[in-house]
Amino acid sequence: MNYPYKIKKNSSNQINYSNRGMVLEADLNETNNYYLINNIAIIHKKPTPITIKKVDYLSPKKIKIKEATFQKPSTTDYNGIYQGKYIDFEAKETKNKSCFPLKNIHSHQIEHLKKIIEHGGIGFLIIRFTSYNETFYLDGKDFINFINTKTRKSIPYSYFKDKGFVLKIKYNPRLDYLKIIDKIYFNGGKENEEKKKNK
Amino acid sequence: MNYPYKIKKNSSNQINYSNRGMVLEADLNETNNYYLINNIAIIHKKPTPITIKKVDYLSPKKIKIKEATFQKPSTTDYNGIYQGKYIDFEAKETKNKSCFPLKNIHSHQIEHLKKIIEHGGIGFLIIRFTSYNETFYLDGKDFINFINTKTRKSIPYSYFKDKGFVLKIKYNPRLDYLKIIDKIYFNGGKENEEKKKNK
Numbered sequence: 001m002n003y004p005y006k007i008k009k010n011s012s013n014q015i016n017y018s019n020r021g022m023v024l025e026a027d028l029n030e031t032n033n034y035y036l037i038n039n040i041a042i043i044h045k046k047p048t049p050i051t052i053k054k055v056d057y058l059s060p061k062k063i064k065i066k067e068a069t070f071q072k073p074s075t076t077d078y079n080g081i082y083q084g085k086y087i088d089f090e091a092k093e094t095k096n097k098s099c100f101p102l103k104n105i106h107s108h109q110i111e112h113l114k115k116i117i118e119h120g121g122i123g124f125l126i127i128r129f130t131s132y133n134e135t136f137y138l139d140g141k142d143f144i145n146f147i148n149t150k151t152r153k154s155i156p157y158s159y160f161k162d163k164g165f166v167l168k169i170k171y172n173p174r175l176d177y178l179k180i181i182d183k184i185y186f187n188g189g190k191e192n193e194e195k196k197k198n199k
Numbered sequence: 200m201n202y203p204y205k206i207k208k209n210s211s212n213q214i215n216y217s218n219r220g221m222v223l224e225a226d227l228n229e230t231n232n233y234y235l236i237n238n239i240a241i242i243h244k245k246p247t248p249i250t251i252k253k254v255d256y257l258s259p260k261k262i263k264i265k266e267a268t269f270q271k272p273s274t275t276d277y278n279g280i281y282q283g284k285y286i287d288f289e290a291k292e293t294k295n296k297s298c299f300p301l302k303n304i305h306s307h308q309i310e311h312l313k314k315i316i317e318h319g320g321i322g323f324l325i326i327r328f329t330s331y332n333e334t335f336y337l338d339g340k341d342f343i344n345f346i347n348t349k350t351r352k353s354i355p356y357s358y359f360k361d362k363g364f365v366l367k368i369k370y371n372p373r374l375d376y377l378k379i380i381d382k383i384y385f386n387g388g389k390e391n392e393e394k395k396k397n398k
Contacts, residue, residue: 042314044274049246050249079279119241
């Protein structure tokens, strides 16, 4: 029912992204905007990479793209700086109830996260299980550890319950993922406060 | 003669970017690729942000963009991680012989660089004067200092000669800007070796 080709356009020719995991994206954009305005962190979503095939030169300053296709991303979607540290993450929604299928994350993106951690950056995933309306922070080290030790093609929901941190939706900031980073990276190790709330 | 609307397309419908400052971009992409392959740093160019107006859904996995326009970027084009530090820069070519006109860098991008430095990141510009085929690294602190103290709408070439570092084109890596960062940020202050070579 919800395949991308069924996305409807509204009358003003704008694209309706509501079925394509754009709700989580909107929540994160709002969160990052809150961090930016309040000078807490500078974290942006990268534009989606495209290959331009045809253009129209309307004027020296106005170029219209007439044909283009989406590229596979070679990095994660979000990066920036917090407390002097390099921040890098990927965010995905899944309708699956029992697991997060790894096909949702390209192998380039996994390699990228591995390298970021190796070079001293903070890498992680933000995964939303839409069936439960539950959003998890999964630290990059736990993610890479899963990839390296398991042969499964999906991460079980239980792994997120066990290793991840629940991100509750709040008014402002919507998804305060930096609070988790504070716990893991700036206050000496993972605490269980966030998890207890959830159990 | 070289305005963007005169850019010619070749027979295979590929766009010829040679007049649009894409030579410096190609040099930097090659340099960043060298850093990546040799596990020195992870620095990528961000995709150009676009606003999608119309799409065709060819299949669930294949979406073709039928109409789109370029957006003004809100951040710089390049960022990543080196030696655990957040790296952020903008790269531009100019045909001007006496100065680099500041209209080439959007006010959002200047604000972005200011914030990056304030948050402990390494921010800078890479500017190529195509008339001299000379490429400079200008540290973000010197750039922001110029913006804050001068009312001019351009940075004189002499300022680059004075405060900047020449990046000579080499075989591999093409533009070794991390060597300059090593000098400024990792070996305790700016040295003059690079400048002497140029005088």
